[in-house]
Amino acid sequence: MSHDLPGGTPAAGERGKSGGSGGAGEPVWSEEEDDRTAETLRWLREKRKAHRRQKGRDIAVVVYTIVLLGAGYGGGYAFYFLRRVRLGADYGAVGAHVRDTLPALFAFLTAALALLAARDALWRGPVVVPAPSVGWLLAQPVRRAAVLRPWFWVSAAASTAGALAVAGAAAVVLRVLGLAPLGGALLALLPAAVCLPLLAVATGMAVEHRAGLARLVRRFSAPAVVVLMLLAGQVAAAAYGHRSAVLEQVELWSGPWGWAAQPVVAATTGGHAPGWPAAVVLLVLLTAAGLVRGHRDAALVPTAQLRQRAATAQTVSSVMYSAELRAAKLALTDAAGTGHTARVRLPRPRSKYLVVVWRDLLSLLRAPARPGKALMWTACAAAVAALAVRSGGGARAVGLAAALLLGYVAVGALAEPARLETDDVRRAAWSPFRFRTLMLQHAVVPTVLGALLALLAAVPFAVAGAPWALLLMPLCALPFGAAAVFAAARGPARTNLLFTGISTPVGDPGIFLFLGWYAMGPLVAVGGLAIALHRVLERPLDAGAVAGTAGVAVVLAAGLLFFATRLADRLVRHGS
Secondary structure, three states: OOOOOOOOOOOHHHHHHHOOOOOOOOOOOOOOOOOOOOHEEEEEEHHHHHHHHHHHHHHHHHHHHHHHHHHOOOOHHHHHHHHHHHHHHHHHHHOOOHHHHHHHHHHHHHHHHHHHHHOOOOOOOOOOOHHHHHHHHHHOOOHHHHHHHHHHHHHHHHHHHHHHHHHHHHHHHHHHHOOOOOOHHHHHHHHHHHHHHHHHHHHHHHHOHHHHHHHHHHHHHHHHHHHHHHHHHHHEEEOOOOOHHHHHHHHHOOHHHHHHHHHHHHHHHOOOOOOOOHHHHHHHHHHHHHHHHHHHHHHHOOHHHHHHHHHHHHHHHHHHHHOHHHHHHHHHHHHOOOOOOOOOOOOOOOOOOHHHHHHHHHHHOOHHHHHHHHHHHHHHHHHHHHHHHHHHHHHHHHHHHHHHHHHHHHHHHHHHHHHHHHOOOHHHHHHOOOOHHHHHHHHHHHHHHHHHHHHHHHHHHHHHOOOOHHHHHOOHHHHHHHHHHHHHHHOOOHHHHHHHOOOOOOOOHHHHHHHHHHHHHHHHHHHHHHHHHHHHHHOOOOHHHHHHHHHHHHHHHHHHHHHHHHHHHHHHHHHH
């Protein structure tokens, strides 16, 4: 049976057999003699011509829609926002605050970009070949470099294009704040907009190609997040006038985060970064070296790894289209790996009513990243809450809602055992309790640990003269824990809500119904607590106000847990 490639040429194996060493003087088959890269890619381009045309039309429609919505709906809001920013710069010294934060801000953004690129490379990376190409194209007698390297450069071009758009918006903001002319701001931001995304792509390529680097990324992701939090604290401190000249000079010269910042610092301060040309040269050289290394690594990714990444990307894409965010998260977790797992043991409880609590505590101790995430989000919530308390009016309400939302995310990070239980209700066969009772018991550990973290976050408020925080902040953990269990028991996404068939001036309201259903738990918890706490902060605190807030928290938690039990019963009926 003939195994012909496109165009009727014999496959590599048959060429090797027909051209084998039958005698002493016959040539031996080699890859150079049977290189069909140009022929195969030309045939593939011809077959994909219609698909590429249709894909180009789809992309054009998407771009047109985004531009139309951005210009039609966002233009007025953008103009209003920039006008308010300009007024604030005139009367509130906003421009000076922004200028003071630039060294720390660039270090924070560069570190965040590097961490995101490294984490992305654990499951995807710059080189992600579609599954059909991995299964068929790489099996042909073609050069791997000709197939894989274009994907690396496509990722680099896409990252650079997005960074240039962000740089354009940042230049407009600098011009509105009066820190630099528009042309000067664009030129100053150009090295960062071009080099930093390319360095991020090169970093992702190194992690994708080297298994040792991938293990290091998994191990040191948590310390990297701590560094990001410290840099964010430095940005906030600089905005309030607490700058460290020594630390900023170290940041400006210690790596690409500072080299990219120096042209912007020089443009906005009138030349207070005299060595910025040398910094730009260093940044360009480092970027060139990273691209050369990434270009070489792109052709060396193993085929098995490419198959795994293509399958993961296809799974994530398909479940995102069906709005199954939980399935997408599980696929990413399986592909990226869980990192370090601690070997921790706890004494077994004697009462069966403590078994669920024991299992939940053990799972959190064996996955220390989850308590670490909860601690990080709690610190962020406390920082936003401090800003909200110092503000007034609408700014206080928005800040308070943002702080409560971050608090819910912190408690939700501790509720992973409940979500694992509802991923497959058959896992609950070990439990001596009904499934609804099991879900109620899963709310104990997130609520108690969340209350302890909130109590720890409330200590600075109490020291600053607000002892009421020691009671009000831990109370928020009650509805947050209940909302996390409610969200876990919610079940598969109800995509039927996306299309109601009702016509309104703004279109079908199904998307709002779906988002409301999806965010019902945190929406009720955060919304109810925000209203109660905003009313409390608007007047002097007394025992009655604190008792009223406690009552609201208890009622919200009880209501969410009641509906969580109803959803748990529904899951059992549909899962059995």
